[in-house]
Amino acid sequence: MQSVPPNGGIRMYHPQVDLSSLEILRQVLESGWIGLGPVTKQFEDELAHSAWIGKHPVAVNSGTAALHLALVVANVPEGCAIIVPANTFVSTAAVALQHRCRVVLADIERATGNIDLNSVREILDSEPNVGAVIAVHYSGIPCDIAGLDEISKKYGVPVIEDCAHAIGTVWEGRSMSESPHIQAYSFHATKALALGEGGCVTFNDRQSAERAKRLRRLGIDMRTRTWAKPYDIPELGFKYNMGDIAAAVGLGQLASLPDNLHKRWSIVQRYRERLAGTPVELVREAGGCDRTGGFAVPVLVKDRERVRKDLDAAGVESEIYFRPLGEFPLRASRATPVAELFSRDVICLPIHPLIRLDEVDYVCDRLSDSVMCA
Numbered sequence: 001m002q003s004v005p006p007n008g009g010i011r012m013y014h015p016q017v018d019l020s021s022l023e024i025l026r027q028v029l030e031s032g033w034i035g036l037g038p039v040t041k042q043f044e045d046e047l048a049h050s051a052w053i054g055k056h057p058v059a060v061n062s063g064t065a066a067l068h069l070a071l072v073v074a075n076v077p078e079g080c081a082i083i084v085p086a087n088t089f090v091s092t093a094a095v096a097l098q099h100r101c102r103v104v105l106a107d108i109e110r111a112t113g114n115i116d117l118n119s120v121r122e123i124l125d126s127e128p129n130v131g132a133v134i135a136v137h138y139s140g141i142p143c144d145i146a147g148l149d150e151i152s153k154k155y156g157v158p159v160i161e162d163c164a165h166a167i168g169t170v171w172e173g174r175s176m177s178e179s180p181h182i183q184a185y186s187f188h189a190t191k192a193l194a195l196g197e198g199g200c201v202t203f204n205d206r207q208s209a210e211r212a213k214r215l216r217r218l219g220i221d222m223r224t225r226t227w228a229k230p231y232d233i234p235e236l237g238f239k240y241n242m243g244d245i246a247a248a249v250g251l252g253q254l255a256s257l258p259d260n261l262h263k264r265w266s267i268v269q270r271y272r273e274r275l276a277g278t279p280v281e282l283v284r285e286a287g288g289c290d291r292t293g294g295f296a297v298p299v300l301v302k303d304r305e306r307v308r309k310d311l312d313a314a315g316v317e318s319e320i321y322f323r324p325l326g327e328f329p330l331r332a333s334r335a336t337p338v339a340e341l342f343s344r345d346v347i348c349l350p351i352h353p354l355i356r357l358d359e360v361d362y363v364c365d366r367l368s369d370s371v372m373c374a
């Protein structure tokens with residue numbers, strides 16, 4: 001039995017930065033312009049051609065900014081209620097409060113960790129003033145996008161997808177660019193396309209993307225500029241734009257994205273093969289034509305704290321995604337019992353493009369040993 005982890009320890013994250021970023025970055029630094037400019041435009045053009053991301057991408061400085069901008073461009077009225085799953089990062093709910101709305105928590109499905117559409121329908125049937133639903137593709141496992149679309153049409157409420165984990169996700173055999181909804185992506189240091197900080201919001205129509213491009217930079221509109229009046233502000237926006245330094249890193253990262261996503265998928269499959277038949281409960285896709293993007297590998301276990309300590313003692317890092325939002329001061333009061341149990345039992349295991357399959361095997365062996373001796 002192996003008792004020392006390979007390389008001395010297995011980390012949760014290790015963003016790999018493509019070295020071609022260095023050359024593009026050097027060109028930006030030498031170009032005489034390092035703000036929002038041509039490289040951000042080039043990054044957006046390349047994002048638009050990648051099937052991993054929605055259409056008409058608008059690059060911003062974080063995934064949180066992307067979510068907030070999505071609410072504004074979807075014309076979600078201030079003062080309404082916004083439905084948010086309890087199993088998500090705080091950003092998903094924080095933007096609703098920032099938009100002066102109330103957060104109503106939807107419960108989740110234990111099998112996928114994703115928003116439970118029955119819970120969403122229950123809220124829509126009982127709450128009079130719902131202005132939007134934000135769904136999260138938890139850990140990269142796709143939500144029921146078609147089911148959400150039906151709900152959106154039936155109740156006349158826009159759906160916004162929090163795609164922070166969903167780069168590389170496939171739903172019903174389709175790429176994320178085929179979703180009918182506005183989507184918000186994060187390029188944070190831990191995410192599959194890591195720029196350090198950054199994000200983008202995507203739309204199905206060009207007009208919305210153009211409006212978002214004005215709103216990301218305070219609403220500044222140069223279309224009618226003259227010598228006397230360099231710009232107008234028809235609608236006040238936010239300071240959310242990406243700049244060319246981040247976009248340069250993004251171009252390099254995009255080049256290695258297909259390879260990185262492929263590695264993530266092999267790692268997910270290896271975890272699933274190795275943990276099948278153990279008491280560890282795998283969190284996974286609902287449909288046979290769905291595929292996780294592999295942002296995280298969530299599993300459910302009994303006696304989670306002890307198991308995490310055993311992993312730690314064996315040199316394996318782990319994370320809890322997520323504490324249920326009901327535990328934070330968001331003034332969101334609805335009970336979400338499935339999310340609470342999920343959060344009590346969940347462990348997210350290490351995954352990043354630099355983990356080798358024998359390291360995955362080591363993690364699985366230590367995890368199996370720990371759950372067996374309960």
Ligand SMILES: *Cc1c(COP(=O)(O)O)cnc(C)c1O
Pocket residue numbers: 061062063064065088089091092136162164165185186187188197198199
């Ligand atoms: C990371 C994350 C965000 C926010 O992204 P930032 O780029 O850090 O602002 C939003 N939602 C979820 C589910 C996330 O994991």
